[in-house]
Amino acid sequence: xxxxxxxxxxxxxxxxxxxxxxxxxxxxxxxxxxxxxxxxxxxxxxxxxxxxxxxxxxxxxxxxxxxxxxxxxxxxxxxxxxxxxxxxxxxxxxxxxxxxxxxxxxxxxxxxxxxxxxxxxxxxxxxxxxxxxxxxxxxxxxxxxxxxxxxxxxxxxxxxxxxxxxxxxxxxxxxxxxxxxxxxxxxxxxxxxxxxxxxxxxxxxxxxxxxxxxxxxxxxxxxxxxxxxxxxxxxxxxxxxxxxx
Amino acid sequence: xxxxxxxxxxxxxxxxxxxxxxxxxxxxxxxxxxxxxxxxxxxxxxxxxxxxxxxxxxxxxxxxxxxxxxxxxxxxxxxxxxxxxxxxxxxxxxxxxxxxxxxxxxxxxxxxxxxxxxxxxxxxxxxxxxxxxxxxxxxxxxxxxxxxxxxxxxxxxxxxxxxxxxxxxxxxxxxxxxxxxxxxxxxxxxxxxxxxxxxxxxxxxxxxxxxxxxxxxxxxxxxxxxxxxxxxxxxxxxxxxxxxxxxxxxxxxxxxxxxxxxxxxxxxxx
Numbered sequence: 001x002x003x004x005x006x007x008x009x010x011x012x013x014x015x016x017x018x019x020x021x022x023x024x025x026x027x028x029x030x031x032x033x034x035x036x037x038x039x040x041x042x043x044x045x046x047x048x049x050x051x052x053x054x055x056x057x058x059x060x061x062x063x064x065x066x067x068x069x070x071x072x073x074x075x076x077x078x079x080x081x082x083x084x085x086x087x088x089x090x091x092x093x094x095x096x097x098x099x100x101x102x103x104x105x106x107x108x109x110x111x112x113x114x115x116x117x118x119x120x121x122x123x124x125x126x127x128x129x130x131x132x133x134x135x136x137x138x139x140x141x142x143x144x145x146x147x148x149x150x151x152x153x154x155x156x157x158x159x160x161x162x163x164x165x166x167x168x169x170x171x172x173x174x175x176x177x178x179x180x181x182x183x184x185x186x187x188x189x190x191x192x193x194x195x196x197x198x199x200x201x202x203x204x205x206x207x208x209x210x211x212x213x214x215x216x217x218x219x220x221x222x223x224x225x226x227x228x229x230x231x232x233x234x235x236x237x238x239x240x241x242x243x244x245x
Numbered sequence: 246x247x248x249x250x251x252x253x254x255x256x257x258x259x260x261x262x263x264x265x266x267x268x269x270x271x272x273x274x275x276x277x278x279x280x281x282x283x284x285x286x287x288x289x290x291x292x293x294x295x296x297x298x299x300x301x302x303x304x305x306x307x308x309x310x311x312x313x314x315x316x317x318x319x320x321x322x323x324x325x326x327x328x329x330x331x332x333x334x335x336x337x338x339x340x341x342x343x344x345x346x347x348x349x350x351x352x353x354x355x356x357x358x359x360x361x362x363x364x365x366x367x368x369x370x371x372x373x374x375x376x377x378x379x380x381x382x383x384x385x386x387x388x389x390x391x392x393x394x395x396x397x398x399x400x401x402x403x404x405x406x407x408x409x410x411x412x413x414x415x416x417x418x419x420x421x422x423x424x425x426x427x428x429x430x431x432x433x434x435x436x437x438x439x440x441x442x443x444x445x446x447x448x449x450x451x452x453x454x455x456x457x458x459x460x461x462x463x464x465x466x467x468x469x470x471x472x473x474x475x476x477x478x479x480x481x482x483x484x485x486x487x488x489x490x491x492x493x494x495x496x497x498x499x500x501x502x503x504x505x506x507x508x509x510x511x512x513x514x515x
Contacts, residue, residue, distance in 0.1 A: 052425035070482035126321035133348030
């Protein structure tokens, strides 16, 4: 099974029925996860997205390479400006947001800004998008990376674009990589599960810091029924484009 | 209401070298590409460009050497990769790049539209963006005067010119955004001058019969230009989707060092 599909299932399982979730640009897996949740265990979740359609119709949905593609809003119940979704988040009424991370540290803080220094970057990354704004104000932050490696899981970020674990806050931070699932807590990143097809050694040898390990599970992959849903939403496998060949 | 319909060249005349500009849309949707082609052709430069999440509009203007400073929360081609010319220009120190965050840039534009000097914006505190923007004078951490603790004050963004591509407009500058609006209404109202480019010019009666469709009324508008396919190769909802193949062709030519050839072709298209 492709790690994308396992990651989509993990992301979907973070969404509870009735919650309000938002995804931004360059977010094919979060979009599919939100639909998967809505079509299975969370029919009443509120779907907000960068294409600005509120609750688009999954029957009319097909995944395209730009998350803002207007066709992603097909069959929606209304237009919700992203600015309005940000207002809702400021009121504490956006439950969850998905963000990528070019670098992730053990507190699940993220860098999406630059490799090297800000003033003279070795690599200018696309930028944090809503990370700095939303990461401190949502209740669930779901971070993902398709590149589980020492370059991603770093001791020290080159730039702190978004905030992960925050002590004393009602905030859950989950990190979903192409190999494993983690959850941030005060003393670091706790390993929750390892995806089928990967070993604990694969996971640990590709991290620059040690996660907290205290028993872990095998990640639950999508069922045949769930795979059918994912495949129907993304018949051309756009979701795999994010992974290195 | 006056007739404000002009051609693209006359609209470009409203822009001066060194101006701060903002454009409609995000990523590969409703970017005013035809206007940008004519702007590059005009030879004007030293622009500061500001937007939430731009894409090819920023990349090609930077490739053409028209930009001094770019401000955005994210700029790239999503699954197709980094913006090659933005990346190169920033890494080589050719332009200044100011990384924004969505909530701040949106509310900076809203403050501009509201005629306010700043707006308080939640979140952000604790990230490295704060120091950067405090140094530049764009943000300042203040205390909520009503006892809510520290909050970021984001200075109003007032572009010299906003260029907004819409689906329908009349000759007087009433304009209708269909589907996703992004921050375009705020951009339109924040800017000192507003240029509307439109897929279709409709009779003013269209708005009289459907006043709720008038998302940007004429009193904000400086000039209107009729440009069918004016957002191509980005999308215009209800008219055409993004042309992903064309975007990929642009990126391929950039990678092969042929961006100047692409720009020549891009200008000739209009």
